[in-house]
Amino acid sequence: SALTQPPSASGSPGQSVLISCTGTSTDVGAYEYVSWYRQYPGQAPQLLIFEVTKRPSGVPGRFSGSKSGNTASLTVSGLQVEDEADYYCSSYAGNVDVPFVFGTGTKLTVL
Amino acid sequence: QVQLQESGPGQVKPSETLSLTCSVSGASISTYYWSWIRQVPGKELEWLGFFYHGESTKYNPSLKGRLSISGDTSKNQFSLTLTSVTAADTAMYYCARGFSSPDYWGQGTQVTVSS
Secondary structure: OOEEOOOEEEEOOOOOEEEEEEOOOOOOOOOOOEEEEEEOOOOOOEEEEEOOOEOOOOOOOOEEEEEEOOEEEEEEOOOOHHHOEEEEEEEEOOOOOOOEEEEOOEEEEEO | OOEEEEEOOOEEOOOOOEEEEEEEEOOOOOOOOEEEEEEOOOOOEEEEEEEEOOOEEEEOHHHOOOEEEEEEOOOOEEEEEEOOOOHHHOEEEEEEEOOOOOOEEOOOEEEEEOO
């Protein structure tokens, strides 16, 4: 089933915000394959973080990922207006019927 | 620069078959995993399945055996076929490179199931 994210998060420009992603011991807790995506309205998701902490080239260092147990987190530091978007996590879940699951999504508002 | 572009009909009638194609440039479909993902407007992303050329495919069981994914290396394209569609299949459909952390995505193509 889908990973659980808070429906919304917010912060002021310059602040930091953390978005959580809670799974289970068979997905988030079991593998180092958590990813994070940003999605602007009407656009495709963009990969921000892969393998829990790694950033693709071109993604600013303001975006960082971590994991503790069954919960992964995305931290956006130095919030900017353009960070306002939907954020999704995902995790590999092993060689099972549904090996890849997404989170429920979090709408980040920059106040 | 890797680019993906979905194409297909914008509308399909209930009980008919949906066929979408993803054209890939900048990477060969003979390498990497390639995925289809969809999103109902305002809802979360749903992984549909992946294709790894010549080796394996895997589908989300929620589609109850209606989905197949295949590739055409001569055209560097891969395709989605979804049979017996219903209104619940109305969504934006994305193709993407990769499986555990898709890194390149197409722009998406909106599919509406309606008579």
